[in-house]
Amino acid sequence: MSTQPFRLASGGLIDRGQQLDFSFDGASYRGYAGDTLASALLANGVRLVGRSFKYHRPRGILSAGPEEPNALVELRSGARREPNTRATVVELFGGLTAASQNRWPSLAFDLLSINGLVSPALVAGFYYKTFMWPASFWEKLYEPLIRRAAGLGRAAGTEDPDHYEKAFAFCDLLVIGGGPAGLSAALAAGRSGARVILCDEDFRLGGRLLAEKREIGGKPASEWLAATLAELASLPEVRIMPRTTVFGLYDHGIYGAVERVADHLPQPPAHLPRQRGWRIQAKRAILAAGALERPIVFAGNDRPGVMLAGAVRSYVNRHGVLPGRETVLFTAGDDGWRTARDIAAAGGKVAAIVDSRPADPARKALADKLGARLFAGGAVMGARGGRQLNGVTIRDASGAVSELSCDLLAVSNGWNPTLHLTSHQNGKPAWDDGLQCFVPGTVPAGLAVAGSAAGRLTLAQALEDGARLGSEAAVETGFATKLAEPVPATDPETNGLSPVWRVSGGRGKAFVDYQNDVTDKDVELAAREGFRPVEHLKRYTTLGMATDQGKTSNLSGLAIMAEQTGRTIPQTGTTTFRPPYTPVAIGALAGHHRGKDFRPIRLAPTHDWSKEQGAVFVEAGQWLRAQYYPRPGEADWLTTVNREVKAVRAGVGLCDVSTLGKIDIQGADAAEFLERVYINGWKALPIGKARYGLMLREDGFVMDDGTTSRLGETHFLMTTTTANAGKVMQHLEFCHQVLWPELDIRMVSVSEQWAQVAIAGPKARETLRGVVDAEYDLSNEAFPYLAARPVTVGGGIPARLFRISFSGELAYELAVPADYGDAMMRALMQAGAPLGITPYGTEALGVMRIEKGHVAGNELNGQTTARDLGLGRMVSSKKDFIGRLMAGRQALVEQDRPAFVGFKPVEPGQRLRAGAHFIGIGKPAAMEHDEGYMTSVAYSPHLDHWMGLGLIRGGAARIGERVRAYDPVRNGDIVVEICSPVFVDPEGARLHG
Amino acid sequence: MRITCPHCGARDAQEFSYLGAADLQRPEGMAASEAAMADYVYQRDNPAGVHRELWYHGAGCHAWLVVTRDTRSHAITAVEVAKARKAGAAA
Amino acid sequence: MAETATLWAPRSAWAGIAQAGQIGAAGPAGVTATLLDGFGLATLIAAPGGAPALSQAVEGRLGIALPATPKIVSGVSHDAIWSGPDQWLLRAATRDGFSGLLEALSAQAAVSDQSDARAAMRLSGPRVREVLAKGVMLDLHPAAFAVGDTALTSVAYIGVHLWRLADGPDGSVFEIMVARSMVGSFWSWFAASAAEFGCQVSIDRSTGRG
């Protein structure tokens, strides 16, 4: 266990009483509660953390926040491994394990660093210019090599053991960022009683206040912070959400956020998710996300030990870690000097300060006070060192070059406002020439930007903006704000800056985009080859396309392109950002919806009964339906289904049909309405009778079918297919509300109210007799085919009985209130037991409907017309209805359109397959000879051979002809005979029995 | 997006399903021409800008709504109940 | 007849889905769920222009007017719950006499019995809003969704009908109804969402009312 050699003796917002052991690349270390993985690694003197993407250069820790491009690790192990995790935002926990990535065999010795040697050829876009010959080598040789080398960390791939959830929140004001601006805003709005949500990605609130030594109201800023947090906690309508990143801004004030509920723990505690994805609906929002510091492009600027100056202050002041023994500061403005001051205050050594600006007596005096050499008007040309920085090359104002040794180079080049969310709705940032940065340009409605995120970079401005915008938001959402308290004063600060985008003249690569290994030379090459629009620059060089989305690189790249093309930065382009602000775990946005919970499952009221009967279930849209009921000793599903079919045709069977859509239609115009939505007539349907109906889409193709019964003069019950129930309801509502609101139609779905079962077979009536109350006459005369009437069962339970048949047998459908669905099945089984009643599933149902030539889902595929399906005679010519005109279009009434017929194998033992195409015998298997396809097949135990339904050119006119059923994807190619689609009982004698 | 259903109040757009242009007139009756119907079924203005369009509040009150929305910004400026357009007094 | 009665025993929508007891975190339950059963429920849809007459008819019989906006209006034994323009759910505490009532109202409305079509539960407890926030895409803050407000919406891709019944010292009381066929998936969502706070589940077989 190490001794944390770089940890300061005191100070920092860490709990030194709470030691946390962790490991990195197998070595054990110790940190404290309050550390990030990065701060703990630095405390332990670990500098080399990763390898770069293309050249496998050693990389360390650049930043102290979400912009980190270099220090990416694989966090945790096994199924919980999280690749590409920024060490700078990982909250340290006891037992944490992390490993470096993109190196082999080890971080210190990485064989692929050989890429550095051939790097002259590996410039931007090199792959577009080569690997073209021979063509087949791309997939076989070149690409596998590239794929293996590319990528960074390794995902686990195996099932994520943690769970996730979603949540929805609503507020008057959403504050994004818990620094001084955000806290002031939340306080100002919260005091008015407005509902405020404040989210901060950090685990501790305070933003830059945690990293700086500042004063508010004449006292250390930490006191103001503590008092503010305490007051916010006391406000009941204010919700503070740390560890929560607002990642995206969507339409109408909806913000996406991810709350890391348990990422700071070894594992989520029982009953808690790992992360929670939030949809936050905010009437107003204030973006107070601060700013991100900018590096400078110079040779070797990626050496471990080169760090952003503000990050150095974070480590010193917040984490009590001095990341180097001997520091050189390279700064383009006043802000960097804070780093020198804070290092000195912490007892560290500042060897030199290189300030790009001309000499200034005050700065000279300060440098002297800090004991640092000052290179005014100078620049760092290069940084030396392999796995760790060991010195810099400095050019002074006179052009003289000197070498200086150091192990930490703090770089300060001003800050870029964290304006990402303002560009999520295509908003373009605007260039501020005074500040030399992009500031929010067009800002989406409802959003305001405060403090550094707006380019108002001083603490005083942050506090002022927050208070003002927070109180404005409260007023705008209907809350009266108390007289605003004066914004407390802060210690003075200056922000003089003269940014340096690139220092030329050094030896070695100078990186613009660290993570994607894009150098200044790559940008120059893009300019030379005409990839000058900013999007071409990004896409050609991959600048800004890495996991940090260019947070530290986009502006430098633009600046170098501007310099190359003789334009200004804003003429060259703008930086825009796409959501998410930082990468978001897929699991967090999926929440509960995975595995069986991906989508709801619908179960029929008879489901448990079917389960008890040993049913195998099948997905039918959202429903699970009993597919077949295997019995012990049955060899395969076909044996079972054959038994079920035979039992129905010989005796009686029962099959749940509760899943069919049932729509109750009432109103004076109900019959007229049906006339308009179905192709056939309804006005003459007598009360107490059912009729088969077919409805089209307005484009003339079939939408759905089903039986509809007339329960009263103005009362119908429509049934739809299981799959289309919702779609049909929506269609009918459209027809009523949008097309014909003048009709008196009152519709409601009653699908859930009724359990419905088909009882089919010659003994169906006898079975029903034992279930339907005695006063109802079920004789063929009293209750003929297509009768549909209320009955009672079980001594007065209201029920509906329909004499309809999908199987072609004497059949009924009995519907009872769903609470009685289970009982109905038991009563039927009991009544039918002496008759050999057999439960059957959707497979047997399918066999029998194919035997009868009834169309179903495979035929109603959205590409068929009523005419195609042999149902053209149903079409009424006396009325207008949905789809009438379009069904009559030229191409839909052509004689050679494939039409519905049956098929049987010429060799009776041969199996048919749905999806086979029909080819004329003797014709080559080619598209121009394609005559149609098989829609449905089944084995008929009645006929003792396979049978099929399908669509073939010429249709019924070709009955008796033979064709090939060509099924190359299953190696099938057999001869079939075209036949009538009705295989069993074509006269319908069974039906009417 | 949020759509303010005149019946139910402001709801997430996820509760609704979208159909398309709202102001198309179905050619009604036996006298309607095939060409007019093809135009109704297939041709669209598809403006980049203000668009009146039909949404169905399927997860809510089942009302068809006419939403006026800008297809460039997604900003919604009006929501009406479709049925009220013709039914008027009857509803 | 006794045999018939046993054979024709009704089975609740909740049967096989949820049981009484504590789910999720141990200790004091953050939310309490009471599974409701045995209530009567029907859709009433007024004829064009017929809503006032229907409301009068209901008020005359049950003492409650039909709300014109998304509200629930409760009487002694019945609730009228807005469920769409000119459309309501009428809920009765028990099914006794319910079919007679529906028969009587069918002169003024399209009436459809839905007593078996929904599973319902009552939720209360200090964390109830936090549980609902994991699926309900509506603002349930009392300023936005007051006692008596009702909404048709969806939770975890499942259509729900919910209302705020009361506010009490232990948090608010909500009731939520879902389609019978989806109650298993709904419960899966609910149990996962409530687990964090611990949930006490009980079953009220007698009545749909508290």
Next chain:
Amino acid sequence: MRYSIFSLLSQALQGHKGWTPAWRDPAPKPEYDVIIIGGGGHGLATAHYLASRHGISNVAVLEKGYLGSGNVGRNTTIIRSNYLLPGNTPFYELSMKLWEGLEQDLNYNAMVSQRGVLNLYHSDAQRDAFARRGNAMRLAGVDAELLGTDQVRAMLPYLDFDNARFPIHGGLLQRRGGSARHDAVAWGFARAADSRGVDMIQNCEVTGITMAGGRAVGVETSRGPIRAKKIAMAVAGNSSRVAAMAGMRLPIETHVLQAFVSEGLKPLIDGVVTFGAGHFYISQSDKGGLVFGGDIDGYNSYAQRGNLPVIEDVMESAMALWPGLGRVRMLRHWGGVMDMSMDGSPIIDTTPVEGFYLNAGWCYGGFKATPASGFCFAHLIATGQPHKVATAYRLDRFATGRVIDEKGAGAQPNLH
């Protein structure tokens, strides 16, 4: 300059100082033989094939932004020819053949990579529909294999086979399907067309079509008027807007489709996989990012961005298909605007306006079609006749009923 390993190495030795612009940046001439409106994939491909196959190089491609700024640079890079209907299959197969020879044709490595496209099925009915499609492909000379669960499991062991809401029953595999580097396709076509003299004119927005005697004779642009003998539009996403300039309404709605990429990861998945029980497809780029997407948002939009419901739907489908993706992070998401046609299939045709040619309606399938679209559009522009594989893509098919509706969804664009 010709690209090769030799030019690359020789340039490496001289600091890459000798590379020249990939294309010129010319000012528009007053008149061209052909103006192509739209410098996206299809417009650039059309220019290349006009110049290389028909010898017509007095051509300008007018682009309102930068080359490739539309959907060619926003898609999920999938190429495939696994279509069902005879109107489509030969066209997409021609496209696949052009992809297979693209790098040699263009002297540009667009990283065409045939690592396979697998469409999963989750029910017997879906299997039958896929068999029908696979057989149709085979009849058209396209490779197709119908796999069972075990074969899919062997290829993709990480998928959810044991606890899925919609269990995987198998898949339809086209091994020749795969992906290509989208930007490079645009750049390759642009560079090749430029080398034959085509003018690529960026930042040149067409604001009007100039008509004379019922004929289109030129365009008004942000860079001044330009005359042309023939004017061809390939501006998917904005087709209705440009067609309106010529007085036409189209059977098209503009919708937004979102796409997603994860952080770069070491290889996890080789080919393209599509989920059959939801809207989701995924592949992995050569850089290591998982590239994935789902359904269109479903409402008319020109905003090039979408909303959370569809984003969440995509993530849920991702987890339903492959529960190991939970900790993988989505890095970026974006949107492109699509020409959603009324039957889900494109239009390549002449128009009632003489001299005005239409290439539109690509829905979200335009990228894979890029080479054949350019090839067939160039053929139509040059010869006045449709190319034989594109004869079904007529504008009047909606009136005649000869719709090409692969999904059977009908005249509702957001269902295609």
